[in-house]
Amino acid sequence: TDAEVSTRKKTFAEVQTERLDQAERTVLIKCPSKLNEKKLLQYLSSHGNVKSHFFFENRGISALIEFSEKSSIASLQDAVGIPSASEHHVVPFKSRLFTFTLKNPVSQRVEETPLRLSPQCHIPVKDLIEKLCLADSISSQMHILLNEYQLTEENIKLRFLACSLVRDFACAYFPDSTVKPFGSSVNTFGKLGSDVDMFLDFCDTGKHATKMKKGPFEMEYQMKRLPSERLATQRILSVIGDCLDNFGPGCVNVQKILNARCPLVKFSHQPTGFQCDLSVSNSIAIRSSELLYIYGCLDSRVRALVFTLRCWARVHGLTNSAPGTWITNFSLTMMVMFFLQRRSPPIIPTLDQLKELADEKDKHIIGGYDCSFVSDLRKIKPTKNTETLDVLLGEFFEYFGNFDFRKNSINLRKGKEVNKPESSPLYIWNPFEQDLNISKNVNQPQLEKFIAMARESAWILQKEDKAQQMISKEPWGLAALLIPFGKNNSSKMKNRMKGIGSETIRSLLDSLKLNNANSQQKAVGK
Numbered sequence: 001t002d003a004e005v006s007t008r009k010k011t012f013a014e015v016q017t018e019r020l021d022q023a024e025r026t027v028l029i030k031c032p033s034k035l036n037e038k039k040l041l042q043y044l045s046s047h048g049n050v051k052s053h054f055f056f057e058n059r060g061i062s063a064l065i066e067f068s069e070k071s072s073i074a075s076l077q078d079a080v081g082i083p084s085a086s087e088h089h090v091v092p093f094k095s096r097l098f099t100f101t102l103k104n105p106v107s108q109r110v111e112e113t114p115l116r117l118s119p120q121c122h123i124p125v126k127d128l129i130e131k132l133c134l135a136d137s138i139s140s141q142m143h144i145l146l147n148e149y150q151l152t153e154e155n156i157k158l159r160f161l162a163c164s165l166v167r168d169f170a171c172a173y174f175p176d177s178t179v180k181p182f183g184s185s186v187n188t189f190g191k192l193g194s195d196v197d198m199f200l201d202f203c204d205t206g207k208h209a210t211k212m213k214k215g216p217f218e219m220e221y222q223m224k225r226l227p228s229e230r231l232a233t234q235r236i237l238s239v240i241g242d243c244l245d246n247f248g249p250g251c252v253n254v255q256k257i258l259n260a261r262c263p264l265v266k267f268s269h270q271p272t273g274f275q276c277d278l279s280v281s282n283s284i285a286i287r288s289s290e291l292l293y294i295y296g297c298l299d300s301r302v303r304a305l306v307f308t309l310r311c312w313a314r315v316h317g318l319t320n321s322a323p324g325t326w327i328t329n330f331s332l333t334m335m336v337m338f339f340l341q342r343r344s345p346p347i348i349p350t351l352d353q354l355k356e357l358a359d360e361k362d363k364h365i366i367g368g369y370d371c372s373f374v375s376d377l378r379k380i381k382p383t384k385n386t387e388t389l390d391v392l393l394g395e396f397f398e399y400f401g402n403f404d405f406r407k408n409s410i411n412l413r414k415g416k417e418v419n420k421p422e423s424s425p426l427y428i429w430n431p432f433e434q435d436l437n438i439s440k441n442v443n444q445p446q447l448e449k450f451i452a453m454a455r456e457s458a459w460i461l462q463k464e465d466k467a468q469q470m471i472s473k474e475p476w477g478l479a480a481l482l483i484p485f486g487k488n489n490s491s492k493m494k495n496r497m498k499g500i501g502s503e504t505i506r507s508l509l510d511s512l513k514l515n516n517a518n519s520q521q522k523a524v525g526k
Contacts, residue, residue, distance in 0.1 A: 009297075011375045012290040016180065022157065023164035025051070025070050027096040028271055031061040034102070037113050047079070048072025054118045054154045058273045061115065064157060093247045095165060097271050118154040120273060122192040125315060125482060132479040138390040138461075141478040142304045149307050151190045159185045162272045163198045169243045170200055177202050179278070180286075187289045188296030189306055189333060195275040199282055200240065233280045234258045240278070241265035284432050287364060287371040288330075291431060295337055295348050297377055302348060304389055306336050308478065309396065315482050316453050318446070325443040327426070327450060334412060334428050334438065339396050341415035347385045350415035351431050354380070371432045393478070397458035401451060409437075457481050 010018075031040070037055075040063065044050050049068040056062055067073060073096060080098055083090055123131075128148055135141045151159075159181055167179040183197040184190035226232045238256055245254035250270035257264050264279040296303050313319040313332055320326045340347040357374035364371040374380065387395075408417040409427035413434070420427045422437075425447040430436035460480055469476035475483060 009377055011377070012186075012293045013375065015293075016186065019156065019160045020164070020178065020180065022066060023160040025068070025073065026064060026066045026157070026161050026164070027073055027076065027098060028161060029063045029065060030097075030099040030271075031055070031063050032100060032102045033060065035061060035113075035115065037115060040100070044076070047075040052157075054157075055115045056118045056120050056154065056158075058120070058271070061117070062271070064154070064161065066157070091247045093249065095168060095249050097165070097249050118152065120155055120158070120192065122149045125311070128311075129475055129479045129482055132477070132482070133473075133475055135477075138393060138477040139304075139388055142308045142389045142393070145311060145478065146304045146307045149191045149311065150303070151185070151192060155192060156185070158272050159196050159274065162196055162269050162274050162276060165269075165271075166198060166240075166244070166248075166276070166278060169248065170240055172243070173239065174200075174202060182282070182285050182289045184329075187292035188303060189292060189310075191307070191310070195277060196269075197277050197279075197285075199279045199285070200236070201281045203281060230263070234263050236280060237263055237265050237278065241267075283364070283366045284369070284371065287366070287373075287432055290375070291351070291354075291373060292333065292337075294354070294373070294375075294377065294380075295340075298348055298380060299383060301387075301389055301392060302336075302340060305340070305392055305396065306333050308389075308393065309336055312457070312481055313450075315484060317484075318450050318453060323441075325441055325446050327439065327442050327446065331426070331428055331439040331442070334431075335400065335410060336396070338410045338412055338415070338428075339399055340392075341412065342399070343385055343387065343392075343395075345383060345385045346415065347383045347387075349380060351413040352415075366432070369432050369434065394458060394461045397454040397461070401454035401458050403451075405447060405451070453485070456485050 029040075041050055041053065044065055047067070048071065050065055051068045052066045054064055056064070076098075077094060077096075080094075082092060082094075083099075122128075128145060131144055131148070132141045135144055163179040163181050167177065170177045170179055178201045179198050180201055181196055181198050184194050185196050185198075226235070238258060241254055241256045244251040244265070244267055248254075248267075252268045252270060254265065254267040257266060262279055262282065264277050266275070266277050268274075269276050296306075310319070310329055310332060313327065313329075318327055319329055319332060337348060341350050351373060354373035355370070357379050358372045359374075362372050362375050404417075405426060407419065409420040409429060411418045411429045412431050413429065418429075424437050424440050424442070425444045426439040426442040427437050428439045430438045461477075464476060464480070469480075474480075
């Protein structure tokens with residue numbers, strides 16, 4: 001649709017700015033159980049024009065209300081009271097989270113209207129498989145999966161609101177600071193139910209540079225000096241973490257993890273229902289988010305393929321939400337991007353090609369690394385490749401089922417297989433910090449399990465008799481790939497694993513058996 005295209009063509013920065021601004025004009029209301037939508041909106045309109053709203057289920061019914069003007073919020077806040085402290089004493093922090101209850105419920109109950117609730121999590125895998133069996137091609141199965149799993153407009157608004165509410169605390173100490181989401185919330189590859197990664201940013205330094213040139217004095221703030229940036233980060237996060245813990249309405253299970261490589265505060269934000277990770281500005285992580293945003297916007301096949309393969313990997317226990325020796329979603333996504341760069345003709349450009357298209361405003365040197373690439377999507381020529389998703393899915397499994405991981409590494413800057421600089425089982429170059437391997441955590445048994453699953457999947461797609469399976473009501477196509485293997489075909493599996501180091505076969509088959517029970521649980525849980 002035209003609307004889709006126009007939203008698609010915005011730059012990453014434009015979308016971010018628009019969403020952050022939207023969130024500043026938004027409030028969240030816990031609604032009474034019997035609710036007349038019209039009455040609620042009528043009342044809220046007395047404080048200003050309501051630009052958009054939706055309802056969702058979160059331990060009762062909640063409403064997200066976006067006003068046209070920020071001033072409407074102050075008007076509403078003036079009318080809201082502080083909870084009466086009968087059993088609990090309250091921390092008198094006035095946020096944009098409110099509870100509405102009916103003054104005289106009896107007289108108003110008659111007019112209750114059914115609400116349309118916006119889903120905030122995706123359907124379980126077993127329900128997805130049933131839906132997929134009704135489709136008419138693997139391509140349409142992949143689109144169904146994408147539609148079930150991708151973030152909705154409403155869910156994205158809720159994510160930016162969570163950041164905006166954290167910002168209200170940060171601004172008490174640092175009035176110019178912003179809190180922005182990064183990673184899957186903004187890179188077009190986020191899945192309903194995923195955590196919100198957010199960071200605290202003090203980056204308004206550029207604005208003042210021009211004003212400072214005027215006048216006869218060099219002028220600067222007196223600020224506390226600390227021996228390292230890391231220590232400053234730890235101190236700031238420690239205080240904001242305490243703030244959320246002590247004063248933040250609905251912020252629970254606050255954990256300060258300040259000694260990690262990247263210090264962070266983890267917490268559950270009950271009003272929005274999100275698990276949140278707050279860290280301090282990490283410019284390279286933002287560049288990675290924007291790079292994926294660009295790839296996700298360039299061609300509709302990119303996202304369909306990534307969502308499909310992430311779901312496939314989760315079902316087979318190749319990825320896991322807990323940290324460990326598994327392939328991460330980020331590594332898997334980068335493998336998909338590399339595969340799409342290797343098609344003939346390529347479906348997406350290499351990072352070096354995107355860098356050549358960059359102009360002055362796209363120049364970013366971060367910590368000595370060149371992170372420049374074009375931000376204007378219109379400058380990137382569309383691909384001439386017309387391969388269908390059916391073909392691409394099968395080819396992905398073929399490509400990585402036969403990839404020479406012993407010798408080669410995956411390099412998205414060049415879009416080429418390059419000799420491994422060191423002996424990690426899986427080597428994927430960090431696109432920006434070029435001396436790092438983003439998949440350093442992956443061990444040999446996990447990689448071999450990935451190869452075995454890719455081969456098995458390629459084989460299932462090739463041998464398939466779709467018509468027969470549809471008649472006999474068996475799962476076919478993508479649906480057949482989302483059922484844990486090894487249920488009844490461990491012996492077939494052994495044949496297709498020739499050439500994979502025998503020392504890990506035994507552990508691999510055992511882990512398959514273990515994983516079947518496990519991964520069905522997890523797939524449903526995620």
